[in-house]
Amino acid sequence: MKKLLAVSAALVALTVFAAPPKAKAPEAAPAAAKFTITGDPAKGQVKFKELCSACHGELGKGDGPASAALTPKPANFADAAHAASVTDEYIYNMIKEGGAANGKSAMMAPWKASLNEAQLMDVAAYVRSLSKSAAPAAAPAADKKAPTKK
Numbered sequence: 001m002k003k004l005l006a007v008s009a010a011l012v013a014l015t016v017f018a019a020p021p022k023a024k025a026p027e028a029a030p031a032a033a034k035f036t037i038t039g040d041p042a043k044g045q046v047k048f049k050e051l052c053s054a055c056h057g058e059l060g061k062g063d064g065p066a067s068a069a070l071t072p073k074p075a076n077f078a079d080a081a082h083a084a085s086v087t088d089e090y091i092y093n094m095i096k097e098g099g100a101a102n103g104k105s106a107m108m109a110p111w112k113a114s115l116n117e118a119q120l121m122d123v124a125a126y127v128r129s130l131s132k133s134a135a136p137a138a139a140p141a142a143d144k145k146a147p148t149k150k
């Protein structure tokens with residue numbers, strides 16, 4: 001009898017501990033969360049001026065003093081059509097890993113050794129902000145409210 005008790009106790013213990021803590025595994029994460037640049041463009045601007053403007057130009061138009069020597073020339077970050085053609089992930093990776101790692105010009109150096117994650121995000125956010133400022137504060141906003149489909 002004692003033996004039977006011990007066995008059933010062991011069985012109970014087994015069932016309790018063998019039971020998975022949760023009945024259902026959580027649903028698979030929503031299809032690969034899209035990479036988004038989350039930095040602070042104002043902070044990024046400071047670093048950009050310091051590290052990037054020689055080639056990219058202060059406003060990222062690809063016209064910095066050193067750009068004359070570059071082939072290919074850096075893209076114009078203020079060009080909305082170009083900006084729309086590249087992803088946040090590409091922009092971020094170009095800055096972090098450099099041109100060579102992304103099949104582009106090695107003249108675009110990797111910056112991961114000089115900028116930490118937050119700073120990389122900040123400069124990336126500044127790069128992104130340049131194409132968004134295509135409509136300056138002074139631009140008449142009123143008649144742009146209802147965009148017509150073309």
Ligand code: HEC
Pocket residue numbers: 047048051052053054055056066070071072073074075086090091092094095099103104105106107108109111123124127
């Ligand atoms: C020595 C010059 C030089 C410096 C300094 C430089 N870049 Fe570049 N960068 C380039 C060149 C050249 C390219 C174009 C590479 C190509 O298209 O093959 C480029 C490409 C890029 C791109 C990809 C743009 C696109 O839309 O294709 C980003 C983003 C970028 N640079 C950001 C930065 C940032 C941010 C810094 C400063 C932290 C920086 N670069 C510093 C030369 C430079």
